[in-house]
Amino acid sequence: MAVLVVAEHDNKSIRKATLNAVTAAQKLGPDIHVLVAGEQAGDAAKAAAQIAGVTKVLHADAPHLGAFLAENVAALLVGLSKNYSHILAPATSNGKNVMPRVAALLDVQQISDVSAVESADTFVRPIYAGNALATVKSKDPIKVITVRSTAFDAAAATGGSAAVEQVAAPADAGLSAFVSRELSKSERPELTAAKIIVSGGRGMASGENFTKVLEPLADKLGAAMGASRAAVDAGFVPNDWQVGQTGKIVAPDLYIAVGISGAIQHLAGMKDSRVIVAINKDEEAPIFQVADYGIVGDLFQIVPTVVEELKK
Amino acid sequence: MKILVSVKRVVDFNVKVRVKADGTGVETANVKMSMNPFDEIAVEEAVRLKEAGVATEIVVVSCGAQACQETLRTALAIGADRAILVETNEELQPLAVAKLLKKVTEKEQPGLVILGKQAIDDDANQTGQMLAALLNWPQATFASKVKISSGKAEVTREVDGGLETLSIKLPAIVTTDLRLNEPRYVTLPNIMKAKKKTLEILKPDALGVDVAPRLTTVKVVEPSKRKAGIKVPDAKALVDKLRNEAKVL
Structure with missing residues (x-):
């Protein structure tokens, strides 16, 4: 049976997390279908057809699928489910919202945030903020899975030529309605897709310091900006900057942690980064236990000198 | 309007968990x-809506298990009016919990159920969505703001890239994100007072729910540890190392 991957997209293009989920799907079988559910999402469906390894794209288009409302998308997926052994979605806010609803409607126990595929029914997933890895075996006839993007390489975005098949959307469930969206406007790379991340913690002391001290460093490196939960709780920066157990999971080539002590909940979100740099005045801060390079000292002096050095 | 809030007893967030030597799970004895x-935030939100x-x-x-009574007493001390424990010593996975909560919801007929978005032990992030599915109710997950008016809830959600606001018909399911509120300290x-409030005990069998796990845990291991690197004296040395x-530069 085929494997279905639910695409994360913005109606025009496919988001990278979809490519990671396709790689996870390839470990489950050769016949991989991608569902693009949206409103006027033809371009996204065309982009999905080009992903290497995808054998078919299902395109469901309706005004009530535009906001990816869980009630409507879950009904669509349940209708499609009988043809599939596995249904996967990236563990994005959309995937986390919709997939458990699908699993419950199918009476199966979802497997969340899978970080490795052992076999068709056995998967590895982090628990306790990544302080333990559980290998679990599912007895359910259909496996409903969300995929930890950082644990799988991205499939090539081009090279495929799958057929696009239109599928009908079930009627609007009428239970919920989209009102508005406020997306953080930024020229920076998206946090979960960035090669370099500059992240600040409680040691930043204010939101203003994120702008004055950290932004020049992020600008110089073309980096995304992140934060610890402490910085979000203190109101320095918005929640969508949060890296950690209950925020975003990232694994860039370079992660620069500034004024972050390194609580286990934060480490859970970034410890798979390739190179970690820590700048903190507390020599005993746990962040130094995972950092490849550390500087002990006052971040307000050190960060500007790093920017100066990078200009040389 | 009645509000139902579900709470889970978990290893405290400050505890550094240890994987058991036999690889069957993590050590929870004497922890x-x-x-x-997130459930504390859910209780707080309900109390604020009552206030x-x-x-x-x-x-x-x-x-x-029976020890969850302590967790329920904490919720009562925050301001909940009464408590229900669905008591079992079996391992409960999110689908089973959602089925139990469905029975309790049908019995209690609340206008709103608030749950934490995720438990910090299994990190599953499923129960609220599953309960919504089983009841065929709308869901608003990862809430950072909840406004109730004329049979609807307007809920602002934390999503990748920013915020999204949905309007959902009541009765509905809301799951909490961390900026929804800051829970009060219990006095x-x-x-x-909480000790005198009613705590009812139900059994899964009496609710007619099969709670048998669908996932078998094959093993639990510690992740490979990152080695601590080196300290460098200054920015110049750091940039040199990175280059x-x-x-990476």
Whole structure:
């Protein structure tokens, strides 16, 4: 049976997390279908057809699928489910919202945030903020899975030529309605897709310091900006900057942690980064236990000198 | 309007968990246990809605072993009115919990059920969505703001890239994100008062729910540890290392 991957997209293009989920799907079988559910999402469906390894794209288009409302998308997926052994979605806010609803409607126990595929029914997933890895075996006839993007390489975005098949959307469930969206406007790379991340913690002391001290460093490196939960709780920066157990999971080539002590909940979100740099005045801060390079000292002096050095 | 809130007893967020030597799970004996932090936010939100005159009664429910009574007492001390424990020593996975909560919801007929978005032990992030599915109710997950008016809830959600606002018809399911509120500290007088509040005990069998796990845990291991690197004296040395040793710039 085929494997279905639910695409994360913005109606025009496919988001990278979809490519990671396709790689996870390839470990489950050769016949991989991608569902693009949206409103006027033809371009996204065309982009999905080009992903290497995808054998078919299902395109469901309706005004009530535009906001990816869980009630409507879950009904669509349940209708499609009988043809599939596995249904996967990236563990994005959309995937986390919709997939458990699908699993419950199918009476199966979802497997969340899978970080490795052992076999068709056995998967590895982090628990306790990544302080333990559980290998679990599912007895359910259909496996409903969300995929930890950082644990799988991205499939090539081009090279495929799958057929696009239109599928009908079930009627609007009428239970919920989209009102508005406020997306953080930024020229920076998206946090979960960035090669370099500059992240600040409680040691930043204010939101203003994120702008004055950290932004020049992020600008110089073309980096995304992140934060610890402490910085979000203190109101320095918005929640969508949060890296950690209950925020975003990232694994860039370079992660620069500034004024972050390194609580286990934060480490859970970034410890798979390739190179970690820590700048903190507390020599005993746990962040130094995972950092490849550390500087002990006052971040307000050190960060500007790093920017100066990078200009040389 | 009645509000139902579910709470889970988990290893306290400050505890560094240890994987058991036999690889069957993590050590939970003699470890500090607390209410799941997102559930605390859920209880607080319900209490605020009651204080604002929107809610009339708050019922708090937990599924698990007898010790969950402590967690329920904490919720009562925050301000819930009465508690229900669905008592079992079996391992409960999110689908089973959602089925139990469905039965309790059908019995209690609340206008709103608030749950934490995720428990910090299994990190599953499923139960609220599953309960919504089983009841065929709308869901608003990862909430950072909840406004109730004329049979609807307007909920602002934390999503990748920013915020999204949905309008959902009541009855509905809301799951909490961390910026929804800051839970109050429980005071001693309220802890004393909580001891006198009603705590009802139900059994899964009596609710007619099969809670058998669908996932078998094959093994639990510690992740490979990152090695601590080196300290460098200054910015110049750091940039040099990043350029010439790590080659990430």
